Amino acid sequence: MARKLWHFHGGLKLEGHKHASMLAPVEAAPIPPQLIIPIQQHIGAPAEPIVAIGDKVKKGQVIAEMQATVSAPVHAPTSGTISAIEERPVPHPSGLPNTCIMLDTDGQDEWLEGRKTHSQFHLLDPEQLRTLIRNAGIVGLGGAGFPSYLKLQPGQGKLVDTFILNGAECEPWITCDALLMQQHARDILDGLNIMRHAVQAGRCLIGIEDNKAEAIQALSDALTEDEKQYIEIVAVPTLYPTGGEKQLIKVLTGMEIPSHKLPIDIGVVCHNVGTAAAVADAVIRGIPLISRYVTVTGTAIDKPRNLHALFGTPMDFLLQQCNVQRDTVARLVMGGPMMGFEINDLQSPIIKTSNCLLTMQQKDIADKQAALPCIRCGECTRVCPAQLLPQQLYWWSKARDFDKVQDYKVFDCIECGCCAYVCPSHIPLVQYYRFAKTEIWQQERDKQKSDHARQRHEFRQHRMELKKQEDEERRRKKKELLKKAQGDKKDDAKKSAIEEAMARVQEKKQQQNIESKNMDNLTNAQRKQIDEVDARRERMKQDDSQEDTNS
Amino acid sequence: MTGIISSPHVHPRNSVSAVMLNVCYALIPGIAAHVYFFGTGLIINMVIAVATALLTEAWIMKLRKRPIMPSLMDGSALVTAILIALTIPPMVPWWIPFIGTAFAMVFAKHLYGGLGQNPFNPAMVGFAVLLIAFPQEMTRWVHLQLSDVYQLTFIDYLRYSLTNLLPAGYNYDALTMATPMDNMKIQLGLGQTVADMQANQSIMGKVAGRGWEWINLMFLLGGLWLIVKRIITWHIPVAMLAGLAVIALISSLIAPNHYAPPLFHLFGGATMLGAFFIATDPVTASTTPRGRLVYGFGIGLLIYIIRVWGGYPDGIAFAVLLMNMAVPTIDYYTQPRVFGHDGK
Numbered sequence: 001m002a003r004k005l006w007h008f009h010g011g012l013k014l015e016g017h018k019h020a021s022m023l024a025p026v027e028a029a030p031i032p033p034q035l036i037i038p039i040q041q042h043i044g045a046p047a048e049p050i051v052a053i054g055d056k057v058k059k060g061q062v063i064a065e066m067q068a069t070v071s072a073p074v075h076a077p078t079s080g081t082i083s084a085i086e087e088r089p090v091p092h093p094s095g096l097p098n099t100c101i102m103l104d105t106d107g108q109d110e111w112l113e114g115r116k117t118h119s120q121f122h123l124l125d126p127e128q129l130r131t132l133i134r135n136a137g138i139v140g141l142g143g144a145g146f147p148s149y150l151k152l153q154p155g156q157g158k159l160v161d162t163f164i165l166n167g168a169e170c171e172p173w174i175t176c177d178a179l180l181m182q183q184h185a186r187d188i189l190d191g192l193n194i195m196r197h198a199v200q201a202g203r204c205l206i207g208i209e210d211n212k213a214e215a216i217q218a219l220s221d222a223l224t225e226d227e228k229q230y231i232e233i234v235a236v237p238t239l240y241p242t243g244g245e246k247q248l249i250k251v252l253t254g255m256e257i258p259s260h261k262l263p264i265d266i267g268v269v270c271h272n273v274g275t276a277a278a279v280a281d282a283v284i285r286g287i288p289l290i291s292r293y294v295t296v297t298g299t300a301i302d303k304p305r306n307l308h309a310l311f312g313t314p315m316d317f318l319l320q321q322c323n324v325q326r327d328t329v330a331r332l333v334m335g336g337p338m339m340g341f342e343i344n345d346l347q348s349p350i351i352k353t354s355n356c357l358l359t360m361q362q363k364d365i366a367d368k369q370a371a372l373p374c375i376r377c378g379e380c381t382r383v384c385p386a387q388l389l390p391q392q393l394y395w396w397s398k399a400r401d402f403d404k405v406q407d408y409k410v411f412d413c414i415e416c417g418c419c420a421y422v423c424p425s426h427i428p429l430v431q432y433y434r435f436a437k438t439e440i441w442q443q444e445r446d447k448q449k450s451d452h453a454r455q456r457h458e459f460r461q462h463r464m465e466l467k468k469q470e471d472e473e474r475r476r477k478k479k480e481l482l483k484k485a486q487g488d489k490k491d492d493a494k495k496s497a498i499e500e501a502m503a504r505v506q507e508k509k510q511q512q513n514i515e516s517k518n519m520d521n522l523t524n525a526q527r528k529q530i531d532e533v534d535a536r537r538e539r540m541k542q543d544d545s546q547e548d549t550n551s
Numbered sequence: 552m553t554g555i556i557s558s559p560h561v562h563p564r565n566s567v568s569a570v571m572l573n574v575c576y577a578l579i580p581g582i583a584a585h586v587y588f589f590g591t592g593l594i595i596n597m598v599i600a601v602a603t604a605l606l607t608e609a610w611i612m613k614l615r616k617r618p619i620m621p622s623l624m625d626g627s628a629l630v631t632a633i634l635i636a637l638t639i640p641p642m643v644p645w646w647i648p649f650i651g652t653a654f655a656m657v658f659a660k661h662l663y664g665g666l667g668q669n670p671f672n673p674a675m676v677g678f679a680v681l682l683i684a685f686p687q688e689m690t691r692w693v694h695l696q697l698s699d700v701y702q703l704t705f706i707d708y709l710r711y712s713l714t715n716l717l718p719a720g721y722n723y724d725a726l727t728m729a730t731p732m733d734n735m736k737i738q739l740g741l742g743q744t745v746a747d748m749q750a751n752q753s754i755m756g757k758v759a760g761r762g763w764e765w766i767n768l769m770f771l772l773g774g775l776w777l778i779v780k781r782i783i784t785w786h787i788p789v790a791m792l793a794g795l796a797v798i799a800l801i802s803s804l805i806a807p808n809h810y811a812p813p814l815f816h817l818f819g820g821a822t823m824l825g826a827f828f829i830a831t832d833p834v835t836a837s838t839t840p841r842g843r844l845v846y847g848f849g850i851g852l853l854i855y856i857i858r859v860w861g862g863y864p865d866g867i868a869f870a871v872l873l874m875n876m877a878v879p880t881i882d883y884y885t886q887p888r889v890f891g892h893d894g895k
Contacts, residue, residue: 009890172561246890259891337561360560372567372625373667377833378784381840386890391838392882409889417559424567425667431557 003234006254008247010383011239012418014338016211017173021297021304026179028291028308029321031078035103035312037063038090041351042139043146044070049101055082058112060288063101066134072147072352073137076103077290077310079110089345091315091334091354100349103312115286121194126152129198129283136282137289137352142166142177142243142272143335145353148279151271152198154264161267163201164252165192165276167208167215168236168243171336174356176293177273179306181208181215184277185222191276192231194283199269203230206273207248210235240338241416245270247385259412274355294318294350298359300328309350315357316346330362338417372425380419380429386412390419394429397436402443405436413437567666571626573782574828577773578633581824584769585637588762590696592641592708597633599712600648604632607656615661627666631655634674637824638868639681640692642703642727645712647688651677671875672835675868682863690864691727695762699753701726731760732820733864735811744808749815759819767823774827786843787836787850788826792817794851802859816855825854825867835875842878842885849874 040046047064057063057076064074080103088100118124118132134149154160165188169177181188196204208216219233236242236251246257248270255266263270274292281287290311297304301322309318315332326346333340334354343357380390389408396404413433420429485492522530585593608628612619622628635651655677663669682689694700703726707718717723729737731754738748749755756764777783795816802810816822821829830836830850837846850870857866 009887250890256891259889261891331560333558333560335558338559340558340560342560358560365560370621372621373665375567375570375627375667375833376836376838377570378838378843381838381887382784387887388889389839389886408886409892412889412891415558420557421559421562422565424565424570426562426566428557430559434557 003232004254005234005236006251008242008250008385009387010385010418011241011247012383012421013238014172014240016238017297018175018178018211021173021175021295021306022179024303024305026183026293026306026308029310029313029318031105031107031109031310032313032317033105034083034314035077035080035105035310036088036090036314036347036349037074037077037101037103037312038088038349038351039064039074039099039101040090041074041145041311041353042072043144044068044072046099047071047074049085049099051082051085051101053082053084056080057082057103058110060112060115060286060290062135062288063103070147070150072139073135073288074101074311075137075288075290077312078103078105079108080105089348091341091343091348091351093341095342095344100312117286118283121283122197124283126198126200129194132283133198133279135288136278138275138278138282139289139352140272141274141278141292141352141355143339143353143355145351148271148275151264151269152195154199154269158264159267160199160201160264160269161203162253162269163192163196163199163204164249164263164268164270165204165206165273166243166245166248166270167206167212167219167273168248169212170209170238170240170243171338171340171356172240173297173358174295174336175297176295176306176355178212178215180277180293181212181273182218185218187277187280188219188273189222189227189231189276190284191278191280193227194279195269195271195276196230201269203232205252206231206233207236207242207252208233209238209242211238240418241385241414244385244414244416246414259409289352292350292352292354294354295356296322296324296359297356298333299361299364300324300330300359309354311349311351313350314347315343315350315354318350318357319346319359324359328361329359331360331365333358333360338421339415371427374423374425374427377424379422379424383418383422385416385418386414388413390429390433393436394427394432397432400439402436402440406440410436410440568624568626570782571630573777573780574630575626575633577777577782578637578770578828580773581766581770582633582637584762584766588695588697588766589641589693590703590708591705592643592693592703592712593636594705595645595708595712596639596641596643596648597636599645600632600636600639600652601629603649603652604628604656607653608661611657611661611665615665617665622666625666628656631660631673631677634824634829635677638674638678638821640689640727642693642708642711643688644715647681647685650684651681654680667834669834670878672829672832672871674832675829675871678868679872682868690729690733691723692730693726694728730820730864731755731763732858735815735819736858736864739809739811745803745811746808748811758814759817760815763820764818767818770823770827774823777827777831783827783831783833784840784843786840787831787847790844790847791826791830791851791854792822794848795822795855796851798852798855802855810859816858820858820865821867822854825850825871829867830871830874835871835878837878837881837885839882839885839887841887842881845881845885846874846878849877 039049045068048067049064051057051063058079059076061076062073063076066073082101083104084102087097090098130149130152138148139145140148167177167181192204206219216233216235223231234252241247242251249263249268250256257263257266278289291308293306294309295306296318301324305322307318307321332343334343335356337358340358374391376391384390392408393405393410410433415430417430423429605623605628608623609619612622632652635655636648639648655673659671659673659676660669693703696702701721710716735748754761758764774788778785796813799813799816803812830847837843853870853873854866857863857869
């Protein structure tokens with residue numbers, strides 16, 4: 001069907017390298033002896049472990065719960081025993097380790113009983129669907145890992161006009177979404193229907209790059225007559241980064257998401273095809289998010305392929321399934337070559353956002369030349385999909401002039417890497433922008449902190465000032481009262497003052513008794529003795545007072 | 552900066568030196584035409600300029616305690632030297648290309664911080680210095696090396712360059728002449744009409760000076776190839792030629808006898824060399840798409856103004872240098888609309 005499509009500025013035509021990894025059928029990877037399950041596999045707050053070492057868990061059981069709105073629970077991908085909860089290397093751009101739940105698998109792969117299935121999902125209301133999706137730990141599987149239920153919550157008074165499913169998969173080498181679309185087209189459409197119901201959307205568009213003819217065909221074949229009324233499968237031109245949310249929405253609808261706004265602000269909700277399949281699994285079959293398709297590919301692999309891997313599977317284990325020679329892998333990247341990040345430890349686990357393991361040989365990275373000065377050629381400007389001036393951003397980032405960097409809209413940069421890719425001087429431009437962004441965030445945090453401290457300080461001064469005034473007022477009144485009293489009841493006043501003072505002394509003495517320090521470190525026996533003495537004393541006191549009242 | 556390797560992890564095999572080498576290849580047709588019409592003097596000047604540029608570059612990098620080889624290999628010094636040589640008349644003493652190139656490298660390039668940092672086009676600074684300091688040497692070109700005059704051999708050129716000696720029996724004036732561009736201006740000043748001038752095809756050629764129009768055509772071909780190869784974008788050359796053509800057209804429509812037609816300006820002097828190879832120097836040009844149009848158009852207008860009403864025979868160098876000064880302002884006011892932001 002010919003449909004009017006729009007263009008975004010710039011972009012790159014890249015060599016796809018997709019064919020090789022699509023030849024072999026997707027198979028489930030074996031269950032490794034131990035799973036390394038990070039408590040943070042998503043954007044937001046980490047989940048909180050609710051299992052203890054030694055606990056036996058079943059497949060699908062929640063092992064870490066979400067503690068905040070922007071978070072996601074983590075489930076046991078298979079049955080086994082929790083052997084440790086400790087810091088392990090995890091896939092993260094920072095390269096820093098994070099807390100992981102170690103699960104020694106028992107090979108039984110035994111499901112938790114009592115899973116709830118909902119084949120009649122349209123009978124559920126949107127809130128119930130969101131809860132199911134949230135509890136299944138579903139996050140965006142396209143790579144960002146943002147909790148999906150939040151993106152299905154349009155908010156008060158916001159109508160969803162268009163629901164977009166992102167099957168563009170524009171990064172070279174990655175094919176997991178393409179194969180998922182080919183093999184699980186029905187699941188993806190079911191997930192789409194569920195999510196459409198959850199946000200009460202009208203029309204649905206599925207955007208797929210036109211280099212994936214089989215996927216487009218499979219989804220078209222799976223469409224029912226009824227679905228054809230509101231779902232349209234759209235082949236979009238293959239151009240990196242069409243798979244970026246902002247870019248895909250522009251191509252399909254002609255609308256631009258205003259800077260610092262969300263798709264919902266223009267009536268659009270956009271999810272990845274993998275997320276849709278996961279939603280179908282969760283709602284219809286009661287299967288939480290515990291595994292995904294992972295493309296294992298790159299130049300250091302003879303037979304690239306896709307594997308269906310459990311979260312927590314060590315990357316090394318997965319590479320072994322493809323007979324990779326460890327020493328030929330000079331660099332391992334999680335994600336695609338344009339936006340992925342380097343994995344330093346092969347024992348890092350597969351997580352919810354691991355769409356691809358890209359291996360590179362020494363010869364692929366050795367010819368990377370040292371950066372030369374920028375010659376202002378403007379190639380970066382030509383390819384930038386956000387229509388920024390990358391070379392100006394680079395200039396001001398390098399000069400650490402962060403006000404200027406923001407004037408040139410660094411926060412509209414999507415870090416797609418097009419600029420760095422075409423740079424004839426081989427300047428790692430994206431790295432400079434990330435540096436500038438983190439510096440600006442840090443400065444803002446510092447500023448907030450100092451603002452907060454200043455406010456507190458000013459408030460304290462204000463409070464001291466008030467107290468001083470109040471004290472003076474009180475003193476003045478007291479003086480006046482005293483003066484008055486001195487006139488008529490001089491003796492009474494004196495007497496009562498003395499009594500008050502004595503009472504205060506008494507009170508103070510008692511307090512000191514209670515606080516005596518020799519009571520701090522006592523053995524149980526001593527403690528008992530003292531308790532007994534105290535009790536006796538209390539009794540005697542009561543007796544005394546009774547006597548007093550009796551007399 | 553951290554030591555973490557940042558995405559992207561792939562690069563095409565492009566580089567600054569590839570860009571510069573492609574520029575050199577694109578100059579070949581124009582250079583060949585130049586040598587065909589004016590003899591091998593250009594080659595001698597080019598060799599002197601290139602040697603000077605590379606030696607100066609190496610010397611300064613050594614002084615600045617920076618690695619020498621990468622900067623010699625990036626090709627930028629090579630391009631600057633070749634462009635300077637192309638602006639120098641074929642028969643000059645050796646110290647003309649030497650001084651021009653050395654000044655360009657030291658003062659116009661490295662005192663500003665080297666590659667990528669200089670606000671002014673180094674080749675044009677070198678040329679401007681030579682033109683102001685040595686106006687006589689810089690404005691007299693040899694006769695077209697065609698059958699009707701004495702043809703200077705490579706040895707003649709070399710001897711003149713090194714020793715300032717002319718071929719026996721010839722004096723300097725007999726071997727040189729004013730360029731058609733210069734000629735047009737002088738004769739119009741003396742009351743001749745454009746039509747009178749153009750009747751003399753042995754000097755004025757078919758449209759823009761015998762020989763010169765062919766050289767311009769060759770530079771145009773090389774320039775178009777650069778656009779096809781995506782080494783440069785079309786914006787600056789098109790805008791510059793448009794600026795020049797528009798003002799020339801208006802003038803010649805108003806007073807056809809006193810102002811040469813647009814084709815004379817487009818294919819005369821160093822127009823095409825300037826449009827595709829000099830104004831497009833990325834370092835000193837505007838970088839925004841709209842800014843490049845403004846920048847190019849401004850150069851075109853200034854070239855005409857200097858040629859017709861100024862004191863110099865051609866105006867490329869000063870037009871480019873003047874617009875170089877305006878680049879920061881142009882860039883500031885021509886920023887593209889960023890995705891997701893309203894237009895200005």
